[in-house]
Amino acid sequence: MITYRLARAVLRIGLNAFFRRIHIEGIERIPARGPVLIVSNHTNAFVDPLLLLTRLERPVILTAKRTLAANPLLRPLIVALRVVLLSRRQDGGGDTRRNLHALDGLVNALREGGAVYIFPEGESHSDPGLRPFHTGAARIVLEHAARAAAEHAADDLVIVPVGLHFEKKDRWRSDAVAVVGEPWRAWDLIAAGAATDSASDAKTDAAADATAGAAIDAATETTAIAAVLTAVMRQAVERLSLTFRSDDERRVILEALPLIEGNRDGAPPLHGDTGTPPARRLDLVRRLKDGIAALEHTDPGRLRRLEADAEGLRRDLAAAGISPRELWLNVHAGRAALFVVRELEILLIGAPLALWGWINALPAYAATRTLVRRMSRDEDHWASNAVFVSIPVFGAWTVALLAAVLILVPAPWSVFWAASIPLAFAVALHWHDRAGGIIRRVRTFLRFVRHPAEQRALQARVDAFIDELRSLEVETVARVRDEARPAVFR
Amino acid sequence: MLVPGLSLAVVTATLGVSAVLGMPVAGAALLHAVVLLAYGAGAWLVHRIGRESLRTAAAGLLVIASMFLLYSTLGHVTFDAIPWNGDGLLRAADRWIGLGVEPAQWLSDAIAPSRGAVEALAFFYAAFIPYLYLSIFLTLVGRPAAERSGFIATFGVLYGLSFIGYLFVPARGPIVAMAGEFEHALNGGPFLDLVVASIDGMGGPHGAFPSLHLGASLMVCLYDFRHGDPLRGLIYVPLVVMIAFATVALRYHWVVDLLAGGALALLALAIGPRLAGMRRSA
Numbered sequence: 001m002i003t004y005r006l007a008r009a010v011l012r013i014g015l016n017a018f019f020r021r022i023h024i025e026g027i028e029r030i031p032a033r034g035p036v037l038i039v040s041n042h043t044n045a046f047v048d049p050l051l052l053l054t055r056l057e058r059p060v061i062l063t064a065k066r067t068l069a070a071n072p073l074l075r076p077l078i079v080a081l082r083v084v085l086l087s088r089r090q091d092g093g094g095d096t097r098r099n100l101h102a103l104d105g106l107v108n109a110l111r112e113g114g115a116v117y118i119f120p121e122g123e124s125h126s127d128p129g130l131r132p133f134h135t136g137a138a139r140i141v142l143e144h145a146a147r148a149a150a151e152h153a154a155d156d157l158v159i160v161p162v163g164l165h166f167e168k169k170d171r172w173r174s175d176a177v178a179v180v181g182e183p184w185r186a187w188d189l190i191a192a193g194a195a196t197d198s199a200s201d202a203k204t205d206a207a208a209d210a211t212a213g214a215a216i217d218a219a220t221e222t223t224a225i226a227a228v229l230t231a232v233m234r235q236a237v238e239r240l241s242l243t244f245r246s247d248d249e250r251r252v253i254l255e256a257l258p259l260i261e262g263n264r265d266g267a268p269p270l271h272g273d274t275g276t277p278p279a280r281r282l283d284l285v286r287r288l289k290d291g292i293a294a295l296e297h298t299d300p301g302r303l304r305r306l307e308a309d310a311e312g313l314r315r316d317l318a319a320a321g322i323s324p325r326e327l328w329l330n331v332h333a334g335r336a337a338l339f340v341v342r343e344l345e346i347l348l349i350g351a352p353l354a355l356w357g358w359i360n361a362l363p364a365y366a367a368t369r370t371l372v373r374r375m376s377r378d379e380d381h382w383a384s385n386a387v388f389v390s391i392p393v394f395g396a397w398t399v400a401l402l403a404a405v406l407i408l409v410p411a412p413w414s415v416f417w418a419a420s421i422p423l424a425f426a427v428a429l430h431w432h433d434r435a436g437g438i439i440r441r442v443r444t445f446l447r448f449v450r451h452p453a454e455q456r457a458l459q460a461r462v463d464a465f466i467d468e469l470r471s472l473e474v475e476t477v478a479r480v481r482d483e484a485r486p487a488v489f490r
Numbered sequence: 491m492l493v494p495g496l497s498l499a500v501v502t503a504t505l506g507v508s509a510v511l512g513m514p515v516a517g518a519a520l521l522h523a524v525v526l527l528a529y530g531a532g533a534w535l536v537h538r539i540g541r542e543s544l545r546t547a548a549a550g551l552l553v554i555a556s557m558f559l560l561y562s563t564l565g566h567v568t569f570d571a572i573p574w575n576g577d578g579l580l581r582a583a584d585r586w587i588g589l590g591v592e593p594a595q596w597l598s599d600a601i602a603p604s605r606g607a608v609e610a611l612a613f614f615y616a617a618f619i620p621y622l623y624l625s626i627f628l629t630l631v632g633r634p635a636a637e638r639s640g641f642i643a644t645f646g647v648l649y650g651l652s653f654i655g656y657l658f659v660p661a662r663g664p665i666v667a668m669a670g671e672f673e674h675a676l677n678g679g680p681f682l683d684l685v686v687a688s689i690d691g692m693g694g695p696h697g698a699f700p701s702l703h704l705g706a707s708l709m710v711c712l713y714d715f716r717h718g719d720p721l722r723g724l725i726y727v728p729l730v731v732m733i734a735f736a737t738v739a740l741r742y743h744w745v746v747d748l749l750a751g752g753a754l755a756l757l758a759l760a761i762g763p764r765l766a767g768m769r770r771s772a
Contacts, residue, residue, distance in 0.1 A: 353724075427725055430724065431721065434721055
């Protein structure tokens with residue numbers, strides 16, 4: 001338990017160093033006690049489960065592919081976190097029969113009241129949508145229920161769906177989001193699954209096929225129920241994730257989102273910008289997807305025009321160096337003066353400590369960057385490699401640095417130096433983020449002061465674009481309502 | 491605004507009792523009674539302001555102005571109103587903390603021979619004032635209403651409780667209580683002169699227990715860190731640490747004053763935002 005807590009604390013530092021913001025919505029929905037099965041999409045390799053694991057007080061048992069154990073950096077972590085390794089057919093030579101033992105272990109952990117985190121897609125990917133879910137998670141649920149029944153105990157397993165999204169998986173200081181959905185009681189799901197047509201059809205078919213003396217194949221019914229459970233889980237995770245039907249759709253929607261999310265009251269303060277709430281973002285994406293699907297059938301020309309408008313706006317804003325979130329920046333002398341006072345204070349007071357942090361961190365940072373670039377063959381593993389390489393590299397460098405300082409530098413300066421290092425590292429990271437924001441904001445402000453008509457024109461174009469989307473939504477809703485009406489009432 | 495008001499009331503009542511008992515503080519008691527009435531009237535007027543942003547700013551100004559006023563008046567009346575002196579008790583506490591060593595003497599004698607070190611510490615000691623004032627300004631003007639009212643409540647709790655400490659444990663600090671016991675005199679430069687002149691202008695060293703230098707700077711730093719601007723909180727950690735050193739090395743505080751100031755800051759941070767939240771939902 002101590003090694004688990006220590007690993008969790010260290011990983012949390014690593015994640016906070018890599019990501020600028022980690023936004024977890026709904027974490028209170030994960031029960032603090034009792035058996036819990038967490039299921040989510042899988043897009044960022046080993047970083048995916050860490051987002052929740054590092055924020056939950058209760059221990060969580062992770063699952064991962066067996067080939068990870070061959071990685072010398074990950075092996076100690078796998079041991080410390082008690083990760084359960086699963087064999088996959090696509091890993092070449094993996095014995096999937098070992099999975100029975102592993103899954104048995106997971107069910108035991110759940111029976112003991114533990115929490116298990118599993119990725120039914122089976123592997124991390126960068127596809128626009130979810131991959132098909134394997135039935136392993138559902139089978140765990142059913143096995144848990146069967147054992148509970150055998151022990152004459154209540155089946156108190158809770159299933160929690162989670163959607164994960166990363167702003168830019170291979171970019172340092174980007175955002176990570178996890179949305180935790182409403183939990184279900186497994187027993188309720190199983191009962192609903194058993195009552196579905198597909199499950200009872202499977203039972204009927206099995207009965208019809210049975211020859212005299214042969215028993216109905218319970219496994220067939222289990223398979224059918226597992227399929228239904230898997231479909232339900234997939235649907236729940238899909239609702240919580242930013243999924244798209246194609247790369248094109250993903251590109252179009254992610255281009256349009258920042259234009260829609262901009263706050264008309266003005267650009268958010270640099271220190272208090274928490275980004276768009278995940279629930280709102282999911283809702284916007286769903287509505288945009290519905291709109292695109294509707295237009296593809298009814299008016300593809302209008303869809304092309306909207307896509308062109310979004311692309312044009314994105315291009316013009318990028319060319320002007322303006323972030324969509326800053327398009328509504330208040331060009332107001334009083335606010336500008338307050339901004340200057342506040343941000344100049346941060347820049348000037350924070351600069352020496354940030355510089356001190358960078359000087360002390362530079363060798364470790366350079367080494368980490370070089371190693372991660374060499375190791376990462378795709379964007380899926382960039383963040384994982386960055387987090388898992390940075391921990392031992394920075395750890396070793398910090399120990400070496402402290403030792404050198406304490407030996408070579410006279411007291412009390414050595415004590416000051418040593419004590420300053422963790423603070424200086426943290427300030428360097430945050431100051432780097434803030435300084436970037438300040439430069440962007442000042443550039444945008446000066447541009448809008450010099451060209452107020454440009455700001456108004458861009459705002460008008462965005463307003464027109466959003467008005468068009470709103471009209472489209474109203475028309476689509478009306479059409480759907482109309483089509484749902486019985487023909488005699490149309 | 492409740493805790494500062496209560497603190498003012500306690501101070502006024504204490505001065506009144508002391509005046510009745512024959513201490514030469516009748517004028518001060520009357521003055522504080524007037525201040526208390528003015529504070530009450532001000533609080534009533536603030537409540538009647540409709541616009542929330544204006545009400546919060548006005549409340550902030552009222553609390554802060556009254557606390558600063560109280561700080562300057564206490565320096566002149568405390569030792570007349572209260573018949574005992576807390577320096578002896580605080581010195582004994584420090585000796586216990588230092589396991590027989592006097593931390594103020596040890597630290598001050600280590601620093602005093604270096605004029606540069608003394609002047610640097612005087613700079614950090616003096617930097618408390620612009621740090622505090624700038625933080626108050628940026629909070630009252632530039633933050634959302636919830637953060638503003640939380641800050642004002644936290645400030646009010648810290649200062650209100652600290653002034654109770656000033657009054658009932660009146661102490662002047664090692665600079666007076668141990669005068670003549672230090673190996674070296676403090677020699678600095680313009681910053682040390684500024685510090686000495688400011689303190690003398692407020693009635694001389696007083697209000698050692700608890701240390702508001704540390705309490706207030708720690709409160710502001712942690713408030714930033716927890717409520718909206720973590721980077722601002724982080725960059726001032728070195729200043730807060732150096733202020734703590736400076737208060738003891740320059741002989742204005744005992745170490746136990748720092749512990750008390752720090753504890754009060756944490757208490758204020760725990761209950762201030764809650765009080766503000768209760769007021770907003772009421």
